[in-house]
Amino acid sequence: MFRNQYDTDVTTWSPAGRLFQVEYAMEAVKQGSAAVGLRSKTHAVLGAVNKAASDLASHQRKLFRADQHVGVAIAGLTADGRVLSRFLRNECINHSFVYESPLPVSRLVVQLADKAQVCTQRSWKRPFGVGLLVAGLDETGAHLYYNCPSGNYFEYQAFAIGSRSQAAKTFLERRFQEYDTYSREDLIKDALFAIKETLQGEKLTAQLCTVAIVGEGEAFHIIDQQTIQEYIDAMELSTGGPDEEADAAAPPSAEAQEGGEGASSEPAPMDI
């Protein structure tokens, strides 16, 4: 009712005890294109939908590596995301330099959250308009966190953010309880399926999405397009969805050239 009166700057409370500017920032996250994350005890996977504004343009980068052991997926204002990724890289490398040891993921996200909180309590700043899924591995295992423009952070077994993420969340809610023991391959498959859910019927190809993984013995890296396409093909060949248990076998080898087809997609509503 009073939204318009109390939403001019971030340092004004509404009578109901809300900071509307912060909530508007979270709205920006919801408008960004989807990103998903899931983890087992030993691995964490991030995935994002990568739609270019037009066929002439290249995709916006949504997955960033912060260190060997941690990376992020962003949704929302990608410029803000880029700046925060630089901050994360800096924090990680500073810790490595002093302690010669990877920065524990939980401490990294707290530093990130504190930085976001500052912007909710200064009249000359605005909150960051980006949500970050932080996936990493440290001595306490694999972790997935969601960092919010509000300065809050939460740990998740699996999560999805951005536009049409509810479809992905519904899928993940059905499956997350087994994720702790999932193999690396099954995690990737579920991430791809979750991304597919956010496309609402559009065909999933490796061109449309990016997937990254980090885990024991495996530094954070983005999986190459061909391997992703192989996973996608393996999923579509089986009935309905990805297989339940240990489909431990690697995706079927060389289906020569997939991809190239299925670009009958319209660009997503403006990925701001």
Add this chain to the structure above:
Amino acid sequence: MELQLSMVDGSVCMKDSAKSEISSERTLYPYVTGTSIIGMKYKDGVILASDTAGSYGSTLRYKSVERIKQVGDHTLIGASGEISDFQEIMRYLDELILYDKMWDDGNSLGPKEVHNYLNRIMYNRRNKFNPLWNSLVLGGVKKGQKYLGTVNMIGTHYEDDHLATGFGNHLARPILRSEWREDLTFEEAVKLIEKCLLVLLYRDRSSINKFQIAKITDEGTTIFPPYALKTFWGFSHFQNPSKGAAGTW
């Protein structure tokens, strides 16, 4: 004339109110010093040993100085060199561990991290020509992994299965090189350490016959109370010391 504390490097100097300028001071030489530290890995963890002497130049001034201390749950540190600088280092490390504990998040700094942190401090001070005048041995165990490293006032640092500082490098390491094994039991390790400590007692004039042994394993840390070793001075050469020059002083 008043004393002024410099915020830049913590040095204290005289300030002449007439001139009102600050002259920077830095460590030029040590005053109260500890001698060797010996450290070695054994089957269950790591052992550190030292004597408890604090020398003031050539005077054996302080005889109950604890030169081995615990740092957090996973690390032991032994220091030789300037005792006051060691106390300063302990302040830095206790603060580091405190902030680490305050996270209360299941992560903790292990001996490797503490060693690197200390190395950064020591090297940084050396570059400012104001060193912490110490040679330090850090030993610890974390999640079954044994760690033993050293760092000194010029920032040189390395790890090994057995280490020593000062005279220990010359007198103890050769013994350890020939007799150390990976799978020493605690009792065997102590025997080997005592052999080294005895040589140091005989041959290092800054040492005294009061030793401390500390061990650290995955279960925890123990710093044992000080004790003395049996020595033998009955060599024929030491009998009748003034035989050849009776009557002289």
